[in-house]
Amino acid sequence: MEACSVAMIVSFGRFGLTSLHKLLALSPGSLQKFREACSVARIMSFGQFGLTTLPKLLALSPDSLQKFREGSPRIPTETLLLELPQDVLMDIFSLLEIPDLVRAASVCSSWRSAYSILRSHPELYRRPQTPCLFYTSESAGDSVACLYSLAEKRVYNLTLPDPPIRSRHLVGSSHGWLVTADDKSELHLVNAITGQQIALPSVTTLDYVEPIFDNAGTIVNYEVWEAPYDPDSDTEMVGREMLFHAPPDELRNHIYNKAFIFPDLSTGNYIVVLIHGPGRQLSFARVGDRNWTLLPPGWDYEQCIYMDDLLYASTRWGRIDAFDLTSPTINPTVTRNITSDEPDYNNRDHWGLMYLVQGPCGGLLKVCRKAELVDAGYEEPIFKTEKFLLHKIDIAAKALVKINGLHDHVLFLGRSQSQCLSAEEHPQLKPNCVYFTDDEKFGWELKNIPQDIGVLNLENDSTEEVVSPSWCSWPSPIWITPSLTVMNVSLYK
Numbered sequence: 001m002e003a004c005s006v007a008m009i010v011s012f013g014r015f016g017l018t019s020l021h022k023l024l025a026l027s028p029g030s031l032q033k034f035r036e037a038c039s040v041a042r043i044m045s046f047g048q049f050g051l052t053t054l055p056k057l058l059a060l061s062p063d064s065l066q067k068f069r070e071g072s073p074r075i076p077t078e079t080l081l082l083e084l085p086q087d088v089l090m091d092i093f094s095l096l097e098i099p100d101l102v103r104a105a106s107v108c109s110s111w112r113s114a115y116s117i118l119r120s121h122p123e124l125y126r127r128p129q130t131p132c133l134f135y136t137s138e139s140a141g142d143s144v145a146c147l148y149s150l151a152e153k154r155v156y157n158l159t160l161p162d163p164p165i166r167s168r169h170l171v172g173s174s175h176g177w178l179v180t181a182d183d184k185s186e187l188h189l190v191n192a193i194t195g196q197q198i199a200l201p202s203v204t205t206l207d208y209v210e211p212i213f214d215n216a217g218t219i220v221n222y223e224v225w226e227a228p229y230d231p232d233s234d235t236e237m238v239g240r241e242m243l244f245h246a247p248p249d250e251l252r253n254h255i256y257n258k259a260f261i262f263p264d265l266s267t268g269n270y271i272v273v274l275i276h277g278p279g280r281q282l283s284f285a286r287v288g289d290r291n292w293t294l295l296p297p298g299w300d301y302e303q304c305i306y307m308d309d310l311l312y313a314s315t316r317w318g319r320i321d322a323f324d325l326t327s328p329t330i331n332p333t334v335t336r337n338i339t340s341d342e343p344d345y346n347n348r349d350h351w352g353l354m355y356l357v358q359g360p361c362g363g364l365l366k367v368c369r370k371a372e373l374v375d376a377g378y379e380e381p382i383f384k385t386e387k388f389l390l391h392k393i394d395i396a397a398k399a400l401v402k403i404n405g406l407h408d409h410v411l412f413l414g415r416s417q418s419q420c421l422s423a424e425e426h427p428q429l430k431p432n433c434v435y436f437t438d439d440e441k442f443g444w445e446l447k448n449i450p451q452d453i454g455v456l457n458l459e460n461d462s463t464e465e466v467v468s469p470s471w472c473s474w475p476s477p478i479w480i481t482p483s484l485t486v487m488n489v490s491l492y493k
Contacts, residue, residue, distance in 0.1 A: 089114040094125050098193055098482035099132065099149045099156050119194075119484050130426050131412050131419065131435070133453075134173065134192060134480040135471035142166045145192060147480070148467055150435075151428045155470075160190060161197045169252050170475045171274075172259035174417035176483020179259035179272065185222075185251040189261065189272070189287070193482050198287060198489055200272060203251065205291040208277060212245075222251045227279050227297070243278060254278070260417055262306035266326055270487065273311060275301045282313055284325060288489055295323055305356040305364070305418070312364065314356050320366075320393070352389075353439055357418040360409050364393040365420065366400060369413065369436070371452065378449050385452055387461045388413075388434050405458045406432045414439050416479040432458050435466065438476050448473060 093101055093114055105115035118125040133148040140146055140157055142164035147156040168180040171187065178190045179200070187200040203222075204211050212221040226240040246254055257275040264271045264286065273284045274292065279299040283292040300315045311323040355367040368389040373381040388411070391400040410429045412419040414437030423431035438451040451473055454463045471477050 084110070086110065086114055086117075090118060090124065093118055094127060097127060097129055097149070097151050098484060099147060100152060102193065103156070119486070122484065125484065128421075128425050129176075129481050129483070130428060131416075131421075131479045131481045133437070133466060133471075133477055134170075134178070135477035136166045136475060137470060138472055146471065147192065147482075150466070151426070153428075153467075158192055159195075160192065161195055165190075166472070166475070168475060169256065170415065170478045171256045172261070172415060172417070173478045173480045174261040175263065175270075176481055176485055177261045177270075178478070178480065179261065181252040181256050183249040184219075185248055185255075187256075187259070187274075189270075189487075191483065191485065192480055193484060194486055196486055198487060200287075201285050201289055201292050203255070206255070206276065206283065207294065209251070209255070219248055222246050222248065224251070224255065224278070227277060227281060227299075257301075258303075258415060260304045260306070262311075264325075266309070271306065271311075271325060273304050273306075273313075275304070280315075282323075284311075287487060302354050303356045303418070305358060307358055307362075307364070312356055314354055314366065316354060318354070320356070320364075355413050355418045357411060357413075357420050359392065359420055360406075360422070364395070365403075366391045366393055367411065367413065367418070367434075369439070376450070380449065382449050383438075383440060383452050385436055385454065385456060385463070388456060388458065390458075408432070410435065412479050413437075414479055415476065419479075419481070430455060430457070434458065435479070437478055440476075451476060453477060 089111060093104060093111075096104060101115060101118070105112045130149070130151040132150060135146050135148070136144070137146050143159055143162065143166075145158045145160055145165050147158055148154075149156065163182045165180070167183050170178060171181055172179040176191060176193065178192060180188050180190055182188065185203050187203070189198040189200060190196070203209055208225045208227055210223040210225065211219045212223060214220045223245055224243045226243060244254070255276050255278075257280055259275070260273045262271045262273065267286070270287045271284055272287070273282065275282060280301050281297070281299060282295040282301050282304075284295065285292050298313070298315075298321060300317060301313045302316050303314045305312050309324070309326060311325055312320055313323065314320045352368045352370040355369065357365040357367060359365045368391075369385060370387045370389065371383040371385045374384045375381050390403045390406070392403055394401055406420070408423050408431045410421045410423050410426065410431060411434040412421070413434060416437070421429065423429050429435075434456045435454075436456065437453050440452070450469070451471070453469075454465055456463045
């Protein structure tokens with residue numbers, strides 16, 4: 001029983017000082033029983049602790065164990081922790097999710113050192129991460145973001161670099177990075193955990209945006225013109241018209257729809273894909289590029305996913321196009337309309353936001369989010385998500401196959417990169433459920449209206465709160481999967 005208790009501490013504990021003392025305070029006889037009881041099979045059944053850490057921990061010298069057993073307020077905690085070998089610390093830390101890992105790094109210098117080594121050697125830290133809800137709070141301050149951990153059911157505060165996060169729009173989130181638009185309508189990548197910030201190509205490199213300067217050379221306004229190509233005929237537009245003017249801090253309201261970040265395994269770089277403009281066109285840039293590259297003319301795109309070296313982009317009308325971004329030509333190869341099913345748009349079942357998700361077995365899922373307008377006593381009716389419709393995309397047959405649920409998987413949907421995760425690998429999540437955030441494009445017009453955020457059970461379409469709302473409605477909360485990745489931008493220039 002004593003051995004099982006310790007194993008449970010290992011499996012469920014945070015490995016703070018209290019849990020560590022419980023383990024190391026066992027009598028020599030109990031330790032021997034624990035060593036004998038913990039066969040490989042038992043260690044694996046308790047999961048997460050691997051095959052090497054417990055033997056390392058239990059093989060500490062009697063003197064080291066005695067110091068831990070006899071630890072008292074007269075012996076500083078840091079002195080005790082320094083006795084723990086660094087490789088043991090790193091094995092323990094490799095089991096923690098990133099928010100808890102960052103918290104552990106603040107305990108003492110030896111823990112900080114172990115954390116730093118894991119950060120600089122990502123191959124040593126492969127712990128699957130549970131998405132967190134990223135939001136701002138008026139009480140936290142303009143430069144502080146809040147991270148609600150679904151795994152720990154607690155909030156972390158993160159101070160991010162200028163400009164203040166509350167002054168930005170959140171355009172997208174993928175692989176641990178946010179895409180934000182500042183009050184000059186310029187885009188940046190921001191890693192919420194490391195604080196690294198990288199400027200993306202200027203808004204002026206979008207070919208329908210023309211800056212207007214004052215006498216001092218400062219941009220005071222922008223002209224937004226029709227797209228240079230006709231998306232239907234794929235020909236250059238003649239006699240383009242200007243659509244509207246916008247000052248720098250308002251341009252972002254009208255031209256940025258969504259952004260996605262994908263690792264480019266062929267180059268080791270990252271690709272940012274932007275859905276933008278009045279026509280919802282596609283452009284992309286690699287980190288370090290000076291300009292956005294317009295993809296072959298198309299329009300009304302809503303979602304993107306990068307899979308098997310192809311970029312898949314879906315429109316609100318159901319078409320899915322595939323792009324090969326590794327093509328040596330300026331305009332990457334494009335395959336139009338990989339699905340031939342044409343939805344019946346007179347049928348309300350096909351009304352709603354569309355999402356592309358990589359499914360449990362690697363294929364593509366298409367998800368339709370249905371919402372209803374509810375009069376909740378605000379200046380405008382609010383959207384409330386009521387159900388999700390799921391289809392598997394059969395690319396070979398160019399068809400959609402309806403599926404009724406996710407069984408032991410979970411979906412994350414919103415303005416972030418859509419994800420399908422295993423509930424077995426993330427036991428804190430609810431299987432066969434969809435975790436969703438608000439995805440209203442024009443939310444900036446209704447900043448004081450409650451957000452459409454929750455968890456929907458696919459079995460009965462019931463919904464519940466993720467957490468009691470404590471966030472500002474703007475910028476709209478977004479899912480983010482924490483990452484310790486640091487980009488070496490100089491390599492990409």
